[in-house]
Amino acid sequence: MNATKRYEIFRRLREHTPKPATELEYRTPFELLIAVLLSAQATDVSVNKATRPLYAVANTPAAMLALGEESLADYIKTIGLFRTKAKNVIATCRLLLEKHGGEVPDDRAALEALPGVGRKTANVVLNTAFGHPTIAVDTHIFRVSNRTRLAPGKDVREVEDKLLRYVPAEFKVDAHHWLILHGRYVCKARKPECHRCVIADLCEYPAKTV
Known part of the structure; x- marks a missing residue:
């Protein structure tokens, strides 16, 4: 061609x-990161149904960490691989707080160092949250x-x-x-x-x- x-x-x-625009619902880079993490082998529609009530109670790394893995799993149990995803989300929130001041990094290497975040997820966050041409x-x-x-x-x-x-x-x-x-x-x-x-x-x- x-x-x-x-x-x-x-x-x-x-x-x-x-x-x-993405069909994943989000208001902040953190909400987008979590939605993309949850979207692996799942539809955007199913992710949005789970994150609406989830983000109403926990939409920051600190709040998500305080929610805990078991409670988080209850919110996302309609999504495939929800237990593995809950574990990765909690570990990601912990790293965001420990290494990035609770903010989602605008950097590929830092994003890919987060649990459950691969190249594709990093590309989505860099593009959609930060406007990178990825x-x-x-x-x-x-x-x-x-x-x-x-x-x-x-x-x-x-x-x-x-x-x-x-x-x-x-x-x-x-x-x-x-x-x-x-x-x-x-x-x-x-x-x-x-x-x-x-x-x-x-x-x-x-x-x-x-």
């Missing part, structure tokens, strides 16, 4: 959704990047590196959200809805649906 076509893809996605490659972005041939790769890191190289600078901050939304609602896994896709004529997927 050439640079002109890539530019037009993002121009159209921006035109269609001028202000894309791209967190989830299953939707991986699928769209390969299917359209926008940034094909055999694993998520290869796709991420290609997207960072190929996405025009003016689109980079929002590219993550555009690609997720496109994959979630249009370029679906089982059957892409090519008939209502704004980039169908630019996409290089050979098996487009009618």
